[in-house]
Amino acid sequence: MDFPLFHLDFMGNRMLVAVVAIIHVIINHGLAVGFAPLVTVLEFTGYQKSKSDPVKGKAWDEMARKLMFIAFIITTTAGALTGVGIWVAASLANPASLGSLIRVFYFAWFSEWIIFVLEVVFIMIYYLTWKKSNESAKNKRRHILFGAWLSIFSWLTMAIIVGILAFMMDPGSWIEKKSLFTGFLNPIYLPQLIFRTPVAMMMAGTIALMITGYVMNKNNSHKPGIMKYISFWILLWMPVAAAGAFLYYWHIPRTMIGNLPVALGTQQFQDWYGSLLTVTLVVIAIGFIIGITGTFSPKRLPKHLLVIPVLASFIFLGTFERLREFIRKPFVIGEYMYANGILVEEYPLYQQTGLLKHTPYSEFSDITEDNKIAAGEAVFTLACSRCHTTHGISSVVRKFERLYGNAVPLDAEAMKAYVKSMHNVRHYMPPFPGNDAELDALTSYVAEQQKRPKKLEGPQIKGVNVKEINYEPVNSMK
Amino acid sequence: MISAILNQIPVPKDIPLPLPLPEWLLVVILVFSFLMHILFINLMVGGSILTFWYEVKGLKKQEYDRLARHISSTITVNKSLAVVLGVAPLLSINVLYTLYFYSSNALTGYAWLSIVPWVAVSFLIFYLHKYSWDRLASHKPIHLSILGTGIFSFLLIPFIFLTNINLMLFPEKWGEITGFFDALTLPNVFPRYFHFITASMAVTGLFLAWWFGRRKFDADTAFAPISKEWIRKQMLTLALTATGIQFIIGPLLFLTLPSKGVSWGLFWVILGGVTIAVIVMVQLWKLINEPEKQFGRRFYISVILVAGIVSFMGTGRHIYRENALKTHREMMAERTKAHWKAVKQAHENLLLPQVEGKEGSFLPGQNLFQTNCAVCHAATTRLVGPSMAEAAQIYRDNNEALKLWIKNPGRKRMDYPAMTGFPHLSDKQLTEISDYVLQKEWN
Numbered sequence: 001m002d003f004p005l006f007h008l009d010f011m012g013n014r015m016l017v018a019v020v021a022i023i024h025v026i027i028n029h030g031l032a033v034g035f036a037p038l039v040t041v042l043e044f045t046g047y048q049k050s051k052s053d054p055v056k057g058k059a060w061d062e063m064a065r066k067l068m069f070i071a072f073i074i075t076t077t078a079g080a081l082t083g084v085g086i087w088v089a090a091s092l093a094n095p096a097s098l099g100s101l102i103r104v105f106y107f108a109w110f111s112e113w114i115i116f117v118l119e120v121v122f123i124m125i126y127y128l129t130w131k132k133s134n135e136s137a138k139n140k141r142r143h144i145l146f147g148a149w150l151s152i153f154s155w156l157t158m159a160i161i162v163g164i165l166a167f168m169m170d171p172g173s174w175i176e177k178k179s180l181f182t183g184f185l186n187p188i189y190l191p192q193l194i195f196r197t198p199v200a201m202m203m204a205g206t207i208a209l210m211i212t213g214y215v216m217n218k219n220n221s222h223k224p225g226i227m228k229y230i231s232f233w234i235l236l237w238m239p240v241a242a243a244g245a246f247l248y249y250w251h252i253p254r255t256m257i258g259n260l261p262v263a264l265g266t267q268q269f270q271d272w273y274g275s276l277l278t279v280t281l282v283v284i285a286i287g288f289i290i291g292i293t294g295t296f297s298p299k300r301l302p303k304h305l306l307v308i309p310v311l312a313s314f315i316f317l318g319t320f321e322r323l324r325e326f327i328r329k330p331f332v333i334g335e336y337m338y339a340n341g342i343l344v345e346e347y348p349l350y351q352q353t354g355l356l357k358h359t360p361y362s363e364f365s366d367i368t369e370d371n372k373i374a375a376g377e378a379v380f381t382l383a384c385s386r387c388h389t390t391h392g393i394s395s396v397v398r399k400f401e402r403l404y405g406n407a408v409p410l411d412a413e414a415m416k417a418y419v420k421s422m423h424n425v426r427h428y429m430p431p432f433p434g435n436d437a438e439l440d441a442l443t444s445y446v447a448e449q450q451k452r453p454k455k456l457e458g459p460q461i462k463g464v465n466v467k468e469i470n471y472e473p474v475n476s477m478k
Numbered sequence: 479m480i481s482a483i484l485n486q487i488p489v490p491k492d493i494p495l496p497l498p499l500p501e502w503l504l505v506v507i508l509v510f511s512f513l514m515h516i517l518f519i520n521l522m523v524g525g526s527i528l529t530f531w532y533e534v535k536g537l538k539k540q541e542y543d544r545l546a547r548h549i550s551s552t553i554t555v556n557k558s559l560a561v562v563l564g565v566a567p568l569l570s571i572n573v574l575y576t577l578y579f580y581s582s583n584a585l586t587g588y589a590w591l592s593i594v595p596w597v598a599v600s601f602l603i604f605y606l607h608k609y610s611w612d613r614l615a616s617h618k619p620i621h622l623s624i625l626g627t628g629i630f631s632f633l634l635i636p637f638i639f640l641t642n643i644n645l646m647l648f649p650e651k652w653g654e655i656t657g658f659f660d661a662l663t664l665p666n667v668f669p670r671y672f673h674f675i676t677a678s679m680a681v682t683g684l685f686l687a688w689w690f691g692r693r694k695f696d697a698d699t700a701f702a703p704i705s706k707e708w709i710r711k712q713m714l715t716l717a718l719t720a721t722g723i724q725f726i727i728g729p730l731l732f733l734t735l736p737s738k739g740v741s742w743g744l745f746w747v748i749l750g751g752v753t754i755a756v757i758v759m760v761q762l763w764k765l766i767n768e769p770e771k772q773f774g775r776r777f778y779i780s781v782i783l784v785a786g787i788v789s790f791m792g793t794g795r796h797i798y799r800e801n802a803l804k805t806h807r808e809m810m811a812e813r814t815k816a817h818w819k820a821v822k823q824a825h826e827n828l829l830l831p832q833v834e835g836k837e838g839s840f841l842p843g844q845n846l847f848q849t850n851c852a853v854c855h856a857a858t859t860r861l862v863g864p865s866m867a868e869a870a871q872i873y874r875d876n877n878e879a880l881k882l883w884i885k886n887p888g889r890k891r892m893d894y895p896a897m898t899g900f901p902h903l904s905d906k907q908l909t910e911i912s913d914y915v916l917q918k919e920w921n
Contacts, residue, residue, distance in 0.1 A: 002490030002577060004652065006584040020594070076558050077601040084565065085594035091572070092587060095580035099493045102573050106498035113565045120562045124555055343494075349824035358817070360488035403854075403862040405893055414861045417852065424849045425898055460587025463660075466486040466653035471816040 001342060001359045006092040007385050007458030010392035013093035020089045022318055024082035026203075029196065029317065030310075031071045032079065032119075032154045034204025036126075038233060039068045040147030045229065047140055059222035065130050066215055067208055072127040076120070083116075094386055096341035097332040105164055112160045115153055122150040155197070162192050191251045195244035198237045199317065202287060205234035206309040209294065213303035224298040231294020231301075234309075238287055245280050248320075276319055283316040329428035338430035340386050347433055355382050355434040363465040367437040376445025377456065379438045390449050390456045397450045410450045415443040487650045487806065490577055491814040497573065504574050505796065511566035513792045516674075517681065518560035523636075524682025525553045526604070526629050528716075533625065537618055541704050548700070549686065550608055550625075557601055577810065578803065581652060582645040582661070589638045589658035600631035633675070637662060640670050647739065647802040669731035676723050683717030684784060691773055711766055718762040721755060728752065739802030744794055751790030758783045843914025846907055850900060857920045863897060867920035877916065881908040 008016055042064040050057020091098040102109070126146045133143035166189040209230045216223040290309045294301050332339045342350065350358065357365045362378040364371055380388075380396070388396045400410050403418070416439055423431040432439055497504060529550040536543025571579050583590045607624045614621040638658070645651065645661045655661045690697045690709045697706035732748060761780045768776070854862035855869070863869075873880040885908060889896035903911070 002492075003580050004584040006587040016591075073602070073605050076554075076561075077598045077605070080558070080561050081594050081598040081601075084561070084568070087568065087572075088583075088591060088594055091580055092583060092591060095576075095584065096493070099572070099576040099580060100495055102569065102576070103493065103495040103498055106569065106573055109569055110566070113562075113569065116565065117562045120558050124558060128555070345825075346821055348828050349821045352824050352827060353820075360486075360490055402895055404860075407893070414856070414859070417856065417861060418854070421849065421853045425853050458587060459584050460589075461657055463585065463656035464488075464653060466488045468486050469489060469813065471813055471820070473812055474815045474819050 001096070001355070001382060003095040004361050004459035004464040005095075005381055005385060006460055007381065007389075007456060008392075009389045009456045009458070012387070012389045012393040013385075014387055015393050017086070017089045017093050018321075020082050020085040022321060024079065024086055025317060025321060026314055027074060027079040027082065028158065029200035030203040030207050030313070032075050033158050033197070034200035034202065035067070035071045035208065036123075036147065036154045037151040037201070038204045038208055038230070039064050039071070040144060040151055041233070042067070042226070042229065043147060044144050047137075047144065056222060056225075059220070060226060061134065063212060063216065063222075063226050067211055068127050068130065070211060072123060075123065080120070094332055094339075094341050097337055100333060100337060108160060108164050112157060112164075115156050115160065119150065119153040119157055122146060122153055126150050158196060158200070159193060162196060163189060166192060188248075188251055191244070191248040195241070195248040195320075198241035198244050199313070201237040202234055202241050203310075203313040203317070205230055205237065206287070206290070206306070206313050209234065209290070209301075210303070210306040210310050213301065213306045227294055227298035227301060231291050231298060234287060235291035235295055238284065238291055241287075242280075242284050245284075249276070249280070279316060279319045283312045286312045330423065330430040338433075340383050340430055340433065342383075342430075342433050347431065350433045351435060353435065354438050355379060356438065358469065360466055360469055361459075361464045363467050365467070367441045372441045372444050373448050375438070376441035376443075376448070379434055379442045380445055380456070383433050383442070385456070391453055396446055397453075400446060401450070410447045412440070412443040412447045415446060416440060419443065486653060487809075488581075488652055489806075489809045489813050490581075491817045492810050493576055494814070494818065501574070504570055508567055508570035508574060509792050509796050511563065511570065513788055515560060515563040515567050517788075518556045518563055519636075520674075520678040520681040521556040521685055522553055522560050523632050523675070524678040525549055525556060525686075526625070526632055527679070528682060528686070529553065530622070530625050530629055533618075533622060541701050545701050545704060545709070547611055548690075550604075550611075552686075552689065553604055554601075554608055557604065561597075575646065575799075575803075578646040578649070579642075581649070582642050585645060585652060585655050586638070586642055586658040586661050590642055593635060593638055596631060596635060600628055600635070603628040603631065636671060636674055637667070640667050640674070644670065647799060648736070649803075649806050665736060666731070666734050669727060669734050673724065673727050673731050676720050676727055680717045680720035680724070681784070683713045683715075683720060684781065687713035687717065688773070688777070688781075693773075714762055714766045718759060718766065721759055721762070724755065725752075735798065736802070738805075739798040739800075741797070741801050744797045744801065747790055747794040747797060751787045751794065754783050754787045754790065758787065843910035843912070846903075846911050847914050850903075851911070851915075854897070863894060864891070865920070866915060866918075870916055870918070870920055873912070873916060875916075877909065877912045880912040880915065881905075884908055884911060 007013065043061060046057045046060030046064060048057075049060055087098070126143070129143060129146075133139045163186075166186040209227065212223070212226055212230060216226070286309050290301070290306070328334065328339075330339055331337060332341065335344060337343050354366070356362050356367075356375065356378060359378075359382060362375075362382070364375040364378055367375050380390075384396060388394050388399070391397055397410070400415060404410060404414065419432050419439060419442070423429050432442075434442070499507075529546045532542045532546035532549065536546055603624060607621065607628060610621065610624070614624075641658060641662045641664075644664055644667050645655065648664065651661075651664060661667075687710050689695075690706065690713070697704075697709055701709070728748075758780055761776055761783065765776055765780065855864070855866050858865045858867050869880075873883075884900050885903065886899050886901060887897040900908075
């Protein structure tokens with residue numbers, strides 16, 4: 001309503017955010033939170049071994065350094081930038097919601113930032129002084145200590161973000177308190193953290209195992225020892241991860257189902273919830289097999305096979321990340337703002353007087369026979385385009401074709417009846433925010449889109465039309 | 479007529495939540511953290527250009543190659559600090575100028591979004607350059623091309639930021655802009671850009687003069703036959719020259735500022751900065767001509783004075799922004815107020831008794847039907863599901879079968895989507911619905 005609305009008509013704005021966020025989470029969990037402690041432990045073990053066998057110790061140290069090199073390169077480029085990228089993408093996809101969230105979470109993000117700065121400082125010290133640290137035992141011990149600090153701060157950044165996520169999943173506390181602290185008291189906070197921590201450790205193990213498999217020469221006599229060590233690391237975290245996953249899994253329905261606005265959501269939730277269980281079991285089984293094989297006979301691990309657990313753990317994480325997306329709908333901020341960026345409180349006004357009158361970014365105010373299709377496009381942009389495209393991912397035309405079949409042209413009247421009360425049966429959809437004339441324009445636009453498909457370009461390409469809004473100034477003297 | 483539409487100033491409404499901190503404090507955080515961020519950006523850009531310069535010189539004289547390599551090792555550290563220190567100003571500008579910043583972001587959408595992969599890839603290129611120094615020692619053209627690509631990226635990325643932050647100040651232009659390149663050509667983007675690049679060289683010169691001149695650092699051995707003294711002089715000269723050039727670009731920037739944000743306050747603040755710049759230039763000149771003392775008081779005073787220039791200019795930048803947006807912010811506040819009054823009115827309207835034209839049915843299932851079923855089922859025509867006339871025919875006198883179906887349906891017709899189940903409805907509700915469906919005349 002109050003912003004020019006960036007729009008990707010093929011990929012959809014939600015997919016954009018999802019892609020950036022998933023990449024970031026994978027790098028964060030796999031190459032920072034879990035990786036830093038694993039490398040530090042490897043380095044420490046190498047240091048211990050060097051006391052009795054300097055050659056062996058050196059080989060272990062060198063492998064640990066190589067692992068850290070890869071983590072250093074990726075986290076300080078793609079990792080850091082996708083973190084900022086979530087902001088950039090999310091504020092393009094839904095500026096109204098990000099603009100609101102930041103006012104409430106400013107402190108959280110600010111403290112997150114301070115810890116992030118420290119994390120980056122530690123990772124630079126840790127990696128860039130590695131070679132120097134091999135000069136003396138004293139330097140080495142101090143270096144290992146930096147590894148420990150890096151591990152702690154990497155974990156802390158995650159612990160804070162999880163608090164923010166937990167808060168956002170709990171609609172009640174936003175409305176009542178508008179304070180962050182409740183996020184950390186949220187019943188889902190600890191299960192989430194207990195789940196994410198071992199998963200990160202495990203993921204880091206699978207990635208480190210794969211890298212070691214490829215980087216170290218087959219004939220290197222130290223390779224089996226290191227592979228065995230990392231496999232054991234995976235195996236060690238496996239039961240914790242499994243326990244965490246189930247704890248989280250048990251907590252979700254208890255805390256969340258009550259929040260689903262329409263009980264029907266429960267059923268859709270159940271289907272999805274079932275697939276989650278399958279993914280969890282498969283991933284744990286794969287990790288277990290690799291962990292056992294690696295621990296007991298590391299030489300039998302074919303290196304190309306090591307790609308599988310890495311991919312499996314990515315899928316695992318991705319599935320769990322979708323959970324939040326699922327639970328928050330139809331809101332983007334629980335009970336406060338719908339996914340279309342419109343406040344719950346503003347709905348009566350828009351439904352009574354229409355949406356278009358209230359936005360400066362559409363040339364239309366009222367619907368006429370002449371402007372119906374063009375105004376329908378404007379309504380689509382305001383009410384639907386945050387989640388739907390015309391013909392791309394989550395296409396509005398295809399959604400209706402799935403309901404009515406594509407043998408006959410879409411019927412604007414039937415769609416009108418549907419949109420008007422769809423939120424009663426499709427719990428994840430917000431109610432239609434405009435008035436009847438706008439609904440009419442919208443459905444005519446959709447029907448027209450089916451007949452003569454036309455890409456809807458965002459303001460990044462076609463700019464925005466601006467109009468003056470008529471309103472009665474409030475007399476401030478009163 | 480079209481121009482009449484285009485010249486409108488969009489007046490959106492503000493976000494109806496309070497700022498998390500007093501505005502002045504947020505402004506202090508914004509200005510300070512931005513200057514910290516830009517300092518490291520300066521060092522990163524300036525350092526990469528100098529690396530290139532000395533690596534090219536190193537093709538003939540090997541010692542320059544060593545110098546270039548040493549400078550390059552500062553880039554990757556400075557770039558990491560630049561990124562993390564960029565988060566705080568980003569956060570602050572998001573919260574202080576939400577409506578302006580997000581609007582200009584959307585209008586330059588693709589370019590703005592591209593900074594994420596672009597910066598990540600540029601950084602990777604710099605790592606590649608740094609860690610391939612030995613391996614590509616005998617393939618210098620390739621090594622230099624890698625660096626060249628990285629610098630090219632670094633030099634283009636600021637355009638995106640500047641365009642965005644500039645566009646944000648001119649809501650009256652938003653209706654005219656179609657895409658990034660349009661916004662790029664608004665007055666002031668290019669002067670700002672060159673002001674920034676030149677500042678990068680000045681700051682980098684000063685930094686490297688200190689970096690190579692540190693007492694602990696044995697530059698004489700590291701870069702022999704180049705002497706520590708020579709490097710120091712080079713770097714200070716760079717700082718002096720760049721500062722001098724700012725005396726041409728600076729006024730150009732000031733004169734091309736659209737007048738709506740220029741005020742006497744701004745003028746005096748800028749003049750304050752310029753005055754210090756003159757003193758800095760004198761001090762730098764004296765430093766260059768004082769070979770003995772490496773880092774005496776004069777150097778540190780110069781650094782403090784430069785920090786002074788930067789704070790004056792940073793403040794000036796903020797004053798301009800505030801001036802430029804003042805009127806628009808007032809308009810926005812007024813509209814926001816009116817809007818929330820209208821919202822309140824709309825809520826009151828809801829409480830008015832509803833004027834219902836038709837007399838409601840006496841069947842209790844009707845309401846349930848309207849909220850749950852009417853979405854997909856009409857009386858005689860196909861909507862999502864089959865018509866009720868058809869369905870009532872199938873279940874005639876068979877309430878229980880209909881109830882069972884509603885509660886847990888499946889898919890009977892392949893040309894229709896499967897029906898959603900209603901397991902949450904109570905038995906009583908199901909009975910009411912099925913009674914309604916089977917008793918009503920659907921036609």
